[in-house]
Amino acid sequence: MKKRKVAIVGAGPGGLAAAMLLSAQDYTVEVFEKQASLGGRTSRVELGDYRFDRGPTFFLMPSLLEELFNSVGRSLHDYVQLIELDPLYRLQFGETQFSPSRDSKRTKEQIDRLFPGDGDGYLRFMEEEGKKFEKVSPLLRRSFSSPKDYLKKDLLSALPRLNAVGSVYDRLSRYFKDERLKYAFSFQAKYLGMSPWDCPGTFTILSYLEHKYGLYHPIGGVNRICKAMGSVISEFGGEIRLSAGVKKVITSNGRAIGLMLDDGEKVEADHVILNADFATAMNELFEPGILRKYRPEKLARKKYSCSTYMLYMGINRKIELPHHTVLFANDYRRNVQQMMSGERVSEDPSIYIHNPGVTDSTLAPEGKTALYALMPVANLTGKTDWVNEESRIRETMLKRMEQLPELKGISGQIEVEASLTPLGWRDNHGVYRGATFNLAHSLDQMMMLRPHNRFEEVDNCWLVGGGTHPGSGLPTIFESARISTSLLIEQDARQKLYAASIPSSVPSGKGAFRWK
Known part of the structure; x- marks a missing residue:
């Protein structure tokens, strides 16, 4: 059976994760990136002999990325050295320094000393938010594309713990009295580009995840994760073309059939995956009249980070x-x-x-x-x-x-x-709009109300990244790639166009090609 071809716009974390998953499933994959380096907002900045991460500077829940690499027969640790940070960070409130870790005993002792009376609230926070995360986690690992998705058992089971009514700040006020401690557990709302006073209370799980699972630094910077995925893509025969901007998504009869590059080259494809910034892609990559739901005037009315x-x-x-x-x-x-x-x-x-x-x-x-x-x-x-x-x-x-x-x-x-x-x-x-964290995560822009992984307006077009479900942040961006590629493969299998299987002839991660 003929190999199916996928063209991916953008070599950010979502596009690279999608390329890695699909190239391992024997798809022909080409990634097109307008910048001269991998990573998008997660790329490297070099100034003389100094190196920096452009955007994200830590990795949370490496088990998710380990799972992603394992699913294609690779080990993340053959490509990236992760160092756990202890303490997590120093939070400075005037002269007061709070340096929590995921050692709950040490953190409680510090809270009791710096914020007397709030130590027990911290323990309640960890217990109750842990139960919430157990319920919320399955919702971040599947698509929401129709009202029927709201009737599934996992969502109905999670509803009592979602805390969607009320803000992150409101939720934390149940645990803590000291304002500084509320800020210490709510500043993570800015990872979504939102205010703790507006961000839905569901997202108190962000600080819980840091305190429960820790923060990690990849040696060389978070950009090394993108380099690692680039290596795996190359091992499976996928191609990443840098300095190759995309001008348009080519469509025919309501279906994506390829790309036109900035230099005029046309690339045919059976599927197109968009990892570009969502609103920018909608405004620039489709011919006028193609889109209805995401016309410029409608995009302008959406909420951004x-x-x-x-x-x-x-x-x-x-x-x-x-x-x-x-x-x-x-x-x-x-x-x-x-x-x-x-x-x-x-x-x-x-x-x-x-x-x-x-x-x-x-x-x-x-x-x-x-x-x-x-x-x-x-x-x-x-x-x-x-x-x-x-x-x-x-x-x-x-x-x-x-x-x-x-x-x-x-x-x-x-x-x-x-x-x-x-x-x-x-x-x-x-x-x-320079909205670094993409679409805001307000209730009217979450789950089915967020742009769908299977793009609603054009067939055989798929979204990955912070602008689709489940949202911004590296772990959820990787989940978006897993959801979208699973839907793509299921569609091809259903149409008897492709039967996916990981080739057995690909070399193992250790000692294989490395992205330079």
Whole structure:
């Protein structure tokens, strides 16, 4: 039987995971990436001898990725060395430092000392949120494409524990009295680009997952996970074409039949998978009139996440700061409100600082530091004029960071530097409105109400990534790839077009080809 061909737009984590799964199932796979490197928002930034992750800086629940590699006859650990972080991070509230770990006894003792009276609430949080995750987890591993999907047993069983009514902040108020501790377990809502006061209470599971399963650093950076998937794709005969932008999805009679590249080349395919930013893809990759549900004016009315302002700095000295540090604004609630309402960047910002050199010596020359700083900011619907205000915002960010004794004087110690503003996310990385975390995860944009894994508007077209179910974040993006490729294979099998099987002749992971 003729091998089926799949063309994938985008070599981000979702596109690479889909390519890995399908190439292992004997599909002919080609991935087209407009950038010169793998990874999309999870790619590497290189400044001289310094190396940084562009976006995500830790990996959560490696068992999911291990399962993905095992499903194609590979071991993740033949490609990537993962280091568990202990503590998880340092959370800084003025002079108070909270450094939790997944050792619940140690964390409770620290809470009892720093936030008296809240230790028992932490234990209740871990117990109750664990039960919730057991119910929610199956919903993240299957598709939602019709109302019938809401009637399945797993959802009906999960409903009493979903906590979909009420916010993350509301939910945490059941466990904790101290506002700082509520913030310590709710800032993870920003992984979805949302405010803890707006994000559905379901997502308290994000902080639970960190405290239960830990955070991991891949040696070389999170971008190494994308390199690992690229290696496996190559081993199975798949092709990844870098610096190969896609201009259009070619359709015929309501079905995707291939791609047109920026240089005019036409690529025929039996299936097209879109891993591009969702709204950007809808606006740019289809001829006018093809789409009805996702026309530009309808996309503009959807809710989008916040954005991020990034500084990547090569510092000419060693910095003794934890691997992850979060500096909370003095008035955190006001800071988040300003960000989500689109006001100009606050003079009292919250900042995340990544100092992986304390764990990984491969990212900077000896005695020096590759320092990454991220400030959540409004997306491009906000009032900030990034062309004229970036210099001021950079100074605000560095001034705030230099309040830490470990970072005093770094403004004068920067050897190389690069920044990424919401404008850069939009113009250089194709992110609609610079909304770094894609579509917001409000109740009206979740499960069946989120763009479907099997694209509703065009047959033989599939979505992976943060813009489809189950949503943003690396673990859920990998799940989107698993869901979409399973649906694709099932459709071909049902139509007797293809019977999938993993070729037995492919070499094992150990000692096989490595992506360079």
